[in-house]
Amino acid sequence: MTDELTPRRTILDRRQIERIVRRMAGEIVERNRGIERLLLVGIRTRGVPLAERLRAEIERMEDHQVPLGVLDITLYRDDLSTIAPQPVVKGTSFPVDIDGWTIVLCDDVLYTGRTVRAALDHLVDWGRPKAVQLAVLVDRGHRELPIQADVVGETVPTRRDEVVEVRFESTDGEELVAIMERPAGRAAAGGSVRSAAGGGGEGGPA
Amino acid sequence: MTAAERPWTRKDLLGIAELEPWEIEKVLDTAAAFEEVAHRPIKKVPTLRGKTVVNLFFESSTRTRSSFEIAEKRLSADSLNFSTSSSSLSKGESLVDTALNLQAMAPDLIVIRHAYPGAPHMLARRLAAGVINAGDGAHEHPTQALLDAFTIRQRKGRLAGLRVAIVGDIEHSRVVRSNVHLLTKMGAEVTVAGLRTMMPVAMEALGVRVVHDLDEALDGADVVMMLRIQLERQSRMLFPSIKEYFRLFGLSAERLARAAEDVLVMHPGPMNRGVEIASDVADGPFSVILEQVANGVAVRMAVLYLLSSIHGEAPA
Numbered sequence: 001m002t003d004e005l006t007p008r009r010t011i012l013d014r015r016q017i018e019r020i021v022r023r024m025a026g027e028i029v030e031r032n033r034g035i036e037r038l039l040l041v042g043i044r045t046r047g048v049p050l051a052e053r054l055r056a057e058i059e060r061m062e063d064h065q066v067p068l069g070v071l072d073i074t075l076y077r078d079d080l081s082t083i084a085p086q087p088v089v090k091g092t093s094f095p096v097d098i099d100g101w102t103i104v105l106c107d108d109v110l111y112t113g114r115t116v117r118a119a120l121d122h123l124v125d126w127g128r129p130k131a132v133q134l135a136v137l138v139d140r141g142h143r144e145l146p147i148q149a150d151v152v153g154e155t156v157p158t159r160r161d162e163v164v165e166v167r168f169e170s171t172d173g174e175e176l177v178a179i180m181e182r183p184a185g186r187a188a189a190g191g192s193v194r195s196a197a198g199g200g201g202e203g204g205p206a
Numbered sequence: 207m208t209a210a211e212r213p214w215t216r217k218d219l220l221g222i223a224e225l226e227p228w229e230i231e232k233v234l235d236t237a238a239a240f241e242e243v244a245h246r247p248i249k250k251v252p253t254l255r256g257k258t259v260v261n262l263f264f265e266s267s268t269r270t271r272s273s274f275e276i277a278e279k280r281l282s283a284d285s286l287n288f289s290t291s292s293s294s295l296s297k298g299e300s301l302v303d304t305a306l307n308l309q310a311m312a313p314d315l316i317v318i319r320h321a322y323p324g325a326p327h328m329l330a331r332r333l334a335a336g337v338i339n340a341g342d343g344a345h346e347h348p349t350q351a352l353l354d355a356f357t358i359r360q361r362k363g364r365l366a367g368l369r370v371a372i373v374g375d376i377e378h379s380r381v382v383r384s385n386v387h388l389l390t391k392m393g394a395e396v397t398v399a400g401l402r403t404m405m406p407v408a409m410e411a412l413g414v415r416v417v418h419d420l421d422e423a424l425d426g427a428d429v430v431m432m433l434r435i436q437l438e439r440q441s442r443m444l445f446p447s448i449k450e451y452f453r454l455f456g457l458s459a460e461r462l463a464r465a466a467e468d469v470l471v472m473h474p475g476p477m478n479r480g481v482e483i484a485s486d487v488a489d490g491p492f493s494v495i496l497e498q499v500a501n502g503v504a505v506r507m508a509v510l511y512l513l514s515s516i517h518g519e520a521p522a
Contacts, residue, residue, distance in 0.1 A: 072239065075251040075252070075253040075511075076251065076252060076253075080253060080515070081256070081257075081515075083515070084515040084516060084517075085213040085214045085215065085512070085515050085516065086214065086511055086512055086514070086515045088210050088211055088236075089236055089239040089240065089508075089511070090210075090239055091238065091239035091240075091241075091242055092242060093242065121252070125246060125247075125248045125250070125251070126246055126247070126248075127247060
């Protein structure tokens with residue numbers, strides 16, 4: 001499906017992503033005054049590599065291990081009755097009982113806020129965390145729900161018909177953030193198909 | 207594209223015979239993701255909120271019906287039960303009329319068990335709702351075969367190349383037909399074993415080995431599936447006595463020793479202890495019988511989830 005999109009411009013390259021992730025890791029440690037009972041949770045698909053990168057940085061800084069969970073929001077999507085076929089369910093797993101932990105939700109792109117809403121509902125069904133924070137690599141605006149990130153890598157002004165594509169070494173074999181152009185006339189239909197296939201991603205119109 | 211990523215297209219799950227191997231894999235992969243819901247403090251996801259599922263049971267069933275019901279509740283669907291004892295199903299209404307009345311209530315999915323083979327297929331053709339076959343006569347019971355496969359894959363990591371022995375009343379079992387289709391499609395080597403009076407002719411045509419001796423079936427088997435002997439059939443003189451049946455085809459610990467060291471013992475339930483299976487085997491270290499029951503819920507959740515987005519045309 002990626003080949004339907006043409007890259008328009010690269011916003012962040014490998015070096016820039018590295019620096020931004022390091023700064024985000026520092027902000028997470030600072031705002032929590034340490035890492036005690038801190039759990040990083042990546043939202044599938046590309047919130048997971050972001051969470052892994054943040055964990056590596058935090059562990060290097062603090063010289064202490066941080067647990068990491070993986071969250072699949074598919075079953076909590078608000079558009080399940082309007083899309084077909086059903087998106088792939090890959091499952092959620094947490095290494096700890098989340099009660100009393102401070103959770104940092106990690107996702108690659110914050111857009112409408114609907115993914116985060118689903119993630120919050122999902123977390124509440126699992127337990128009662130002490131607090132939930134949100135860390136995103138890119139905030140592209142156009143919120144449809146009252147949701148804001150606590151830690152933002154880069155704020156990128158976009159148009160609604162653009163798609164923000166984040167690629168990580170571990171999932172895509174390269175490392176960049178780019179704004180992609182959707183071919184004219186495919187905007188509406190392409191949006192739902194793309195996001196259904198991608199699982200939890202908020203990069204494109206959903 | 208992996209099996210899990212291919213889009214599901216079927217409105218109904220009527221049997222295993224018509225499924226492609228990737229579709230079987232997709233159900234099993236999806237079920238694996240649903241498994242964790244059973245271990246949460248709140249065992250429920252909002253996925254099928256606002257969808258209506260009708261459980262239409264023309265034959266008595268405790269296990270299958272409650273398994274579907276739990277799966278529906280865990281997905282937040284609204285479910286409605288009809289069973290023969292408590293509805294117009296026992297008042298002489300034809301299946302077609304029942305179907306049309308149901309259609310008028312606009313359900314999203316219908317789970318049906320019926321004594322006649324093909325009853326779910328008939329409903330599927332007439333209804334816009336998705337139809338799940340929960341057992342039609344001695345024909346198919348697809349979710350049972352899927353949960354058996356899920357249990358085997360969970361324990362063994364694969365289906366292909368495994369030696370599976372299915373033992374018991376082969377003739378009257380819908381479980382065996384669905385399982386034979388599924389296991390042969392996925393590359394397992396299947397042996398069926400049973401008394402000649404309980405073995406249909408030309409079973410070999412389904413791609414299985416047929417034997418009439420339990421020890422021969424057990425030799426080196428990785429999986430042994432025991433089928434329930436329907437004691438009510440004893441009146442038809444299919445076997446001389448329960449004692450005699452157990453001596454010939456009952457699974458005891460001594461005989462199980464012929465199977466592979468890490469054999470799995472399975473049974474779709476309900477079991478007759480001391481008839482087809484000895485108590486110490488049913489409760490023994492090789493038994494995965496209760497895992498089958500637990501996995502049944504996850505597999506049925508997966509099926510309900512996959513079918514729920516595919517809508518048929520409302521018939522004219």
